[in-house]
Amino acid sequence: MSDDRFDVTTDPALRSWLDIPSGSDFPLQNLPFGAFRPPGGGAARLGVAIGDRILDLAAIARSGLLDRALPDASVVLGAATLNALLACGPAAWRSLRARLSELLCAGNRELRDDPVAQRAFVDRATATLVLPFEIADYVDFYSSLEHATNLGRMLRPEGDPLLPNWRWLPIGYHGRAGTVVASGTPIVRPRGQTKAPDRAAPAFGPTRMLDFELELAFVTGDGPPLGTPIGVARAREYIFGVALLNDWSARDIQGWEYQPLGPFLGKSFATSLGAWIVTLDALEPFRVYAPTQEPPPLEYLATSRPENYDIGLSVELSSAAMRAAGQAPQTISRGNARGLYWSMAQQLAHLTSNGARIRAGDLCASGTISGVDPAAYGSMIELAWRGARPLQLVDGTTRAFLEDGDTLTLRGSCDRAGAVRIGFGEVTGTIVTAQSTD
Amino acid sequence: MSDDRFDVTTDPALRSWLDIPSGSDFPLQNLPFGAFRPPGGGAARLGVAIGDRILDLAAIARSGLLDRALPDASVVLGAATLNALLACGPAAWRSLRARLSELLCAGNRELRDDPVAQRAFVDRATATLVLPFEIADYVDFYSSLEHATNLGRMLRPEGDPLLPNWRWLPIGYHGRAGTVVASGTPIVRPRGQTKAPDRAAPAFGPTRMLDFELELAFVTGDGPPLGTPIGVARAREYIFGVALLNDWSARDIQGWEYQPLGPFLGKSFATSLGAWIVTLDALEPFRVYAPTQEPPPLEYLATSRPENYDIGLSVELSSAAMRAAGQAPQTISRGNARGLYWSMAQQLAHLTSNGARIRAGDLCASGTISGVDPAAYGSMIELAWRGARPLQLVDGTTRAFLEDGDTLTLRGSCDRAGAVRIGFGEVTGTIVTAQSTD
Numbered sequence: 082m083s084d085d086r087f088d089v090t091t092d093p094a095l096r097s098w099l100d101i102p103s104g105s106d107f108p109l110q111n112l113p114f115g116a117f118r119p120p121g122g123g124a125a126r127l128g129v130a131i132g133d134r135i136l137d138l139a140a141i142a143r144s145g146l147l148d149r150a151l152p153d154a155s156v157v158l159g160a161a162t163l164n165a166l167l168a169c170g171p172a173a174w175r176s177l178r179a180r181l182s183e184l185l186c187a188g189n190r191e192l193r194d195d196p197v198a199q200r201a202f203v204d205r206a207t208a209t210l211v212l213p214f215e216i217a218d219y220v221d222f223y224s225s226l227e228h229a230t231n232l233g234r235m236l237r238p239e240g241d242p243l244l245p246n247w248r249w250l251p252i253g254y255h256g257r258a259g260t261v262v263a264s265g266t267p268i269v270r271p272r273g274q275t276k277a278p279d280r281a282a283p284a285f286g287p288t289r290m291l292d293f294e295l296e297l298a299f300v301t302g303d304g305p306p307l308g309t310p311i312g313v314a315r316a317r318e319y320i321f322g323v324a325l326l327n328d329w330s331a332r333d334i335q336g337w338e339y340q341p342l343g344p345f346l347g348k349s350f351a352t353s354l355g356a357w358i359v360t361l362d363a364l365e366p367f368r369v370y371a372p373t374q375e376p377p378p379l380e381y382l383a384t385s386r387p388e389n390y391d392i393g394l395s396v397e398l399s400s401a402a403m404r405a406a407g408q409a410p411q412t413i414s415r416g417n418a419r420g421l422y423w424s425m426a427q428q429l430a431h432l433t434s435n436g437a438r439i440r441a442g443d444l445c446a447s448g449t450i451s452g453v454d455p456a457a458y459g460s461m462i463e464l465a466w467r468g469a470r471p472l473q474l475v476d477g478t479t480r481a482f483l484e485d486g487d488t489l490t491l492r493g494s495c496d497r498a499g500a501v502r503i504g505f506g507e508v509t510g511t512i513v514t515a516q517s518t519d
Numbered sequence: 520m521s522d523d524r525f526d527v528t529t530d531p532a533l534r535s536w537l538d539i540p541s542g543s544d545f546p547l548q549n550l551p552f553g554a555f556r557p558p559g560g561g562a563a564r565l566g567v568a569i570g571d572r573i574l575d576l577a578a579i580a581r582s583g584l585l586d587r588a589l590p591d592a593s594v595v596l597g598a599a600t601l602n603a604l605l606a607c608g609p610a611a612w613r614s615l616r617a618r619l620s621e622l623l624c625a626g627n628r629e630l631r632d633d634p635v636a637q638r639a640f641v642d643r644a645t646a647t648l649v650l651p652f653e654i655a656d657y658v659d660f661y662s663s664l665e666h667a668t669n670l671g672r673m674l675r676p677e678g679d680p681l682l683p684n685w686r687w688l689p690i691g692y693h694g695r696a697g698t699v700v701a702s703g704t705p706i707v708r709p710r711g712q713t714k715a716p717d718r719a720a721p722a723f724g725p726t727r728m729l730d731f732e733l734e735l736a737f738v739t740g741d742g743p744p745l746g747t748p749i750g751v752a753r754a755r756e757y758i759f760g761v762a763l764l765n766d767w768s769a770r771d772i773q774g775w776e777y778q779p780l781g782p783f784l785g786k787s788f789a790t791s792l793g794a795w796i797v798t799l800d801a802l803e804p805f806r807v808y809a810p811t812q813e814p815p816p817l818e819y820l821a822t823s824r825p826e827n828y829d830i831g832l833s834v835e836l837s838s839a840a841m842r843a844a845g846q847a848p849q850t851i852s853r854g855n856a857r858g859l860y861w862s863m864a865q866q867l868a869h870l871t872s873n874g875a876r877i878r879a880g881d882l883c884a885s886g887t888i889s890g891v892d893p894a895a896y897g898s899m900i901e902l903a904w905r906g907a908r909p910l911q912l913v914d915g916t917t918r919a920f921l922e923d924g925d926t927l928t929l930r931g932s933c934d935r936a937g938a939v940r941i942g943f944g945e946v947t948g949t950i951v952t953a954q955s956t957d
Contacts, residue, residue, distance in 0.1 A: 218697045223780060244778050249721050250712050254780040255693040255787070259656045259878045260745060269746035271873035274688050274817065283687050285817045285872070307698060307789070308707035308954055334873065340682050342661060342692040343781020349693070350873040351745070379712065379723050434723075435709035435772065435788040436954070440697045516746055516874070 090182040091366050093501050097185045098193050099202075101132035106357075106494060106504020108132070112181055113357035113505070114163055114322065116214075120207035125161040127213075128203070129181055130357055130506070135203045136181070144197040150180035163214040163321075163358070167302050167441035171318050174302075178362060210265065210356035213324075214300060216258040217442035219352070220432060221296075221328055223252040224423035226372075228451035231463045248376060251423035251431050253448075256328070257349035261444065264325075264356050264508040270485060270515040271350035273334035287515035288331035291483040295396055295459035295491055297418055298326040298446035299425050300358055304439035311439075313384050313430035317361060319439065320425060323390070325355030325491050325508040326446045332462055332482070354444070355491075355508040363503055367391040367495040371424050378427070381434055388424035392505075393417050394450060394493045396459070401486030402476040410490060411475050413464060416457035418450055418493075485514050528620040529804050531939050535623045536631050537640075539570035544795075544932060544942020546570070550619055551795035551943070552601055552760065554652075558645035563599040565651075566641070567619060568795055568944070573641045574619070582635035588618030601652040601759075601796070605740050605879035609756050612740075616800060648703065648794035651762075652738060654696040655880035657790070658870060659734075659766055661690040662861035664810075666889035669901045686814060689861035689869050691886075694766070695787035699882065702763075702794050702946040708923060708953040709788035711772035725953035726769035729921040733834055733897035733929055735856055736764040736884035737863050738796055742877035749877075751822050751868035755799060757877065758863060761828070763793035763929050763946040764884045770900055770920070792882070793929075793946040801941055805829045805933040809862050816865070819872055826862035830943075831855050832888060832931045834897070839924030840914040848928060849913050851902060854895035856888055856931075923952050 089095075090110065097109040107113065107130040116125045117135055128135035138158040141147060147154040151173055157165045166174070184192040192198050223229055226243075229252075233242025246252065270291055276283035299320045304311055311319060328348060335347025371389040394417060399410035423431075428445055449459040458464045461482050465471050468481035483489065489512075493505035527533075528548065535547040545551065545568040554563045555573055566573035576596040579585060585592040589611055595603045604612070622630040630636050661667055664681075667690075671680030684690065708729055714721035737758045742749055749757060766786060773785025809827040832855060837848035861869075866883055887897040896902045899920050903909050906919035921927070927950075931943035 218695055246712075246714075246721075246775055246778065249714075250776060252776070252780055252783075254783055255695055257656055257693055257875060258696070259881070260875050262745065266745075269874050272748070273873045274684075276684075276687075282814065283684075283817070285819055307700065307704075310710070331873070337684055338688060338690070339779070339781070340684065341777070341781070342690055343777070343779070345658075345691055345693070346869070346873040346875070349870075349875045376720065379721070381723055431784070432787075435711045435769070435784040436707050437695060437698050437784070437787045443697070 090179055090362065093499065095182070096187045097131065098187045098189070099132055099134065099185060104502060105132050106506055108501050109182060109185055110501045111359060111363050111503045112178055113359045113363070114213065115356045115358065116162060116211050117203070117208040118211060119203055125211045127158050127160065127163060130205065131185060133205050135205050135208055137201045137203060140197055140201040141192065144195060146184060146192060146195065147177065147180055150176045164442045167214060167300065167321055170302050174321055174360065175362060178360060210263060212261070212263045212354065213356060213358055214442045216261045216444050217440040219256040219258040219261055219444045220253050221256045221446045221448060222423065222428050223448040224421050224428065225448055225451050226422040227453055228449040228459060228463065231451060231458065235462070235467050251428045253428065253432070254343045256352060260349055261352045261354050264353055266351070266353065266510060267513045268329055268351050268510045269513055271331050271334065272515050273331060273346050274337055275333040276337045283337060288334055289482065290332035291512060292330045292332055292461040293396070293483065293489045294328035294330055294449040295394055295414060295416065296326040296328050296446045296449060297323050297392065297493065298354065298444050299323050301439045301441065301443040303441045304433060307438045308436040310436060311429055311433040313382055313426050316426035316429040319429060320361050322358040322360040323364065324358045325493050325505050327353040327489060327491055327508050327510060328446060329353065353508050353510045355505055357506045359503060359505055364390050364495065366500045367497060367503065369419050372420060372422060374422065382427050382430055384426060388426045389419050389421055391417065391419045391497065392493050392495055394491065397490040398474065399488040400474060400476050400478065400484070402478065403474070406476065408475055413472060414456065414458060416450055416452040416459060418447070420452060421447060421450060483512050485512050487512050528617055528800065531937065533620070534625040535569065536625045536627070537570055537572065537623060542940060543570050544944055546939050547620060547623055548939045549797060549801050549941045550616055551797045551801070552651060553794045553796065554600060554649050555641065555646040556649060557641055563649045565596050565598065565601060568643065569623060571643050573643050573646055575639045575641060578635055578639040579630065582633055584622060584630060584633065585615065585618055589615045602880045605652060605738065605759055608740050612759055612798065613800060616798060648701060650699065650701045650792065651794060651796055652880050654699045654882050655878040657694040657696040657699055657882045658691050659694045659884045659886060660861065660866050661886040662859050662866065663886055663889050664860040665891055666887040666897060666901065669889060669896065673900070673905050689866045691866065691870070692781045694790060698787055699790045699792050702791055704789070704791065704948060705951045706767055706789050706948045707951055709769050709772065710953050711769060711784050712775055713771040714775045721775060726772055727920065728770035729950060730768045730770055730899045731834070731921065731927045732766040732768055732887040733832055733852060733854065734764040734766050734884045734887060735761050735830065735931065736792065736882050737761050739877045739879065739881040741879045742871060745876045746874040748874060749867055749871045751820055751864050754864035754867040757867060758799050760796040760798040761802065762796045763931050763943050765791040765927060765929055765946050765948060766884060767791065791946050791948045793943055795944045797941060797943055802828050802933065804938045805935060805941065807857050810858060810860060812860065820865050820868060822864060826864045827857050827859055829855065829857040829935065830931050830933055832929065835928040836912065837926040838912060838914050838916065838922070840916065841912070844914065846913055851910060852894065852896060854888055854890040854897060856885070858890060859885060859888060921950050923950050925950050
């Protein structure tokens, strides 16, 4: 592997002294960061997922076991969000992760024999996972060629499905940071203005075209000062890690509002973020070349290095009827992020190319990740082709868009022969009936 | 005045025991909130502008003089930003302002005779004004009929200048909160992708169409929980106040990137916010009816009350050559916000109509405020009609767009017979040469 970031923490031979179930999303090589409330409630605290447990970072920071790895460990890790750690930068991120790996590695007894260990592990199933950091700015890109092409075919059937700018720059827009919610948060069906093609006037009411979007998102540390772009070759140094993201979308609201300034209320009602941020270091063994770009990108976006990640993705739908009948959730999409046209490094270089600064806690999502195969489409509007090919569910019903009671669950994991599986957990949400104005 | 918000603090008969220059932006009836660094530097602190001075809120809070008006006054007002005060809500905002008015009113000796008064006033000219609050989400609307019509005429000369949705809803989009900067911050000319119509490929370089946009923006307190819209009749209760805003725009970058997801890098390099937030209570005597809306808005946007504000606005340009020659800045636009088609209340009701929540520190801008008269156009692209009618400057040069060294200054004030003048101060910024990638 031609690899400037390889470190021992990804070594497949590593084993923990903890018992980690085979096939777990969270082996010793992963150590994703998140935030949780312990069983019984109380303030949110930071943790790292390991097997079926969460390692309470505040607890072990207080014990002094992290002092060498991270200055002010008990302050930075005693916070309720990851923002202070994000602001520490890549050297600190790497040093902390290496130390956690060391403490959890078979043969090491520092944590194992420390009295703190008794209180430092929480059963993951009993914890409530919360938003891992306060979102600074939230940007959503549009980086899947297949998704952009599918949407173009549906919305502009007469023309070229891709607009002229799409292959030249990673199209993106700012979303609403304040409505990014933790996995598990119920999604209230939004109301909004929509206009039927055969009506003269719009109407206001609950969306009838509620959709999900299968995405990954990266979170950043602090960038250089305002006015200073980040070069594409250095972009990964500013990225802490990656999480699952569901960009819920109301297609009918979006369709009426989005000209000329882009999506607004069709997207801003909720965006669900996965609880676990998998570090770029943990993903390093799965870094791959992106598809060849044609035309070649301009110099500020050009890179000759592998900048994509081989991350398998899936979407499950479970209707209220399926749950009542004891039926398992139905997998409605299976894809992979490796085929994304624009990489995270290119997204970040583009985002800052005008001098815009990034802050610790900036969240940048990929846009819907769709594959060539229709079974790998990453949104309902593509899977059911805008209602033309409704999805058949195992409860006997069909879906063009999401219905109240539907639970959507996105999953992701890196699985490759010779490497240890690295998982993202899940991001899930259930649609609940629209509320009236208060 | 049919007025649910009138209070004694706007009484034109009120005088302060402080000497306030005639025609000041900041009489006793204004008391706008901001943040500043004292002469000699040090941490940012909160203040209220009064005449040529700033009243240091932390200093008088510590003295106990505000205890009855605001719980935890020394904590809330001892912060470096207004966010904690914004989170206190309208009853606290009003109570604090009434108490400050009382303390500064002729006849009152509580502050005047308190030893703290010696340290509680800072000469405004010697203070450095900083960003008054941390921006949560930043939304920019597009609420001037004249501006939207002008842009439509230039960009779509063959069709209806207004898109079909424009008269039905206040069009808006999310901007970049992290690049909102304080008045006075130099504006680095952004680089970006642009494509000339006669070229097959885009190029990357400094924008050649750098523009300003004359706007007002309101800042909010916390809203109801996610999923709960704010009705238009109650929207003003969530708005703390209003400031000047310049939404710097690179028209060539924006023109190439904005389809289909809206403006991104053409706007995200910098947005300048005025230092002083004039409270809605101070603006209350200047509340007026908005122009009649046709078609009538849908019920969730309908209001029979005066929801606009009579605020005079101006834009001054000063080139480097003008400053070198000792020439005064040239006024290039004079307008008024009273003609805005969509009011702040309608903007906020629309923004939350899908259940999106607002947070203390949300910033919502009006969009460029243009009038019917070409002398009241609020952007360079309109004033010079996309270069077709370049502006003649007093230094002998012309402008289609902004050049390096140009200083733009926006001002606003409410002036009406029988009322005391309420001013916004200014928002200013100077264009500096593009930097190269770092």
